[in-house]
Amino acid sequence: MKPHLVALLASLCAFPASAQTPSVMGTWLTASKAAQIRLMPCTDPARGPVCGQIVKLIDPKDANGKPAVPEEITDTRNADASQRGRKVLGMVMLYDFTKTADPNSFEGGTVYSGENGKTYKANLGLQTDGTLRLRGYVGTPLFGETQIWTRVE
Numbered sequence: 306m307k308p309h310l311v312a313l314l315a316s317l318c319a320f321p322a323s324a325q326t327p328s329v330m331g332t333w334l335t336a337s338k339a340a341q342i343r344l345m346p347c348t349d350p351a352r353g354p355v356c357g358q359i360v361k362l363i364d365p366k367d368a369n370g371k372p373a374v375p376e377e378i379t380d381t382r383n384a385d386a387s388q389r390g391r392k393v394l395g396m397v398m399l400y401d402f403t404k405t406a407d408p409n410s411f412e413g414g415t416v417y418s419g420e421n422g423k424t425y426k427a428n429l430g431l432q433t434d435g436t437l438r439l440r441g442y443v444g445t446p447l448f449g450e451t452q453i454w455t456r457v458e
Contacts, residue, residue, distance in 0.1 A: 329409045329431050332360060336439075336452035337420065339363055344437075347400060355411055355429075357399030359419070365393075382422030393419055399427065416441050425449070 332343045341361035347353050367373040368381055378393045402414030410430035416439065417424045425441035426449075432438050435456060442449025 327409065327431055327435065329355060329411070329429065329437060332457040333357075333437050333454040334457050335454055339365075339420065341457050342399065342454070344399070352397075352400045353402040353411070353414060354404050355399070355402050355414075356397050357416075359393055359396050359398055362394060380419060380422070382419065384422050384424075399429070402427075402429070405430075 329344050330346075332341050334341055340359050340363060342357045343360045344355055344357050347356035362375040362378055365373045365375050365378050367378075375394055376392070379389060380391045380393055380396065381389050383389050383391075396417075396419070398417040398419065400415055402411035405412055407430065410428075412428040414427045414429065415424055416427035418441070425443060426446075427442070428440045428446060430438050432453075437454040437456070439452045439454060440446055440449050441452070
């Protein structure tokens with residue numbers, strides 16, 4: 306075989322290994338820059354194809370607004386008083402999504418906002434620029450708020 310054909314075949318074989326299909330899975334910085342959320346397959350398939358877990362708190366504050374140790378932060382704003390003692394780090398705050406025709410778009414899920422202690426319906430999807438679009442809403446997506454998250458890893 307000619308050397309230039311060998312080089313061409315080698316480069317063609319290497320291409321698929323180096324090209325990655327974009328995915329919503331990974332770690333994302335929230336729009337407020339207060340936390341990093343890891344999107345991953347749900348550990349319980351009944352919770353849907355994708356879940357989001359808080360993996361890092363950035364510059365966390367306690368109830369008095371003073372700097373706090375991330376591992377000690379609890380869910381003090383939760384509307385359910387029985388949940389206020391749970392740790393925020395490791396908490397699953399995105400769940401119950403359903404797949405759409407696009408493998409990187411999910412709808413009808415739930416997002417819990419630790420910033421105000423409320424739960425909303427949500428849609429999420431990977432954007433062409435590599436950011437993640439999260440739309441939280443009450444009732445219909447028309448009445449909601451969109452956040453753009455950026456990939457950390």
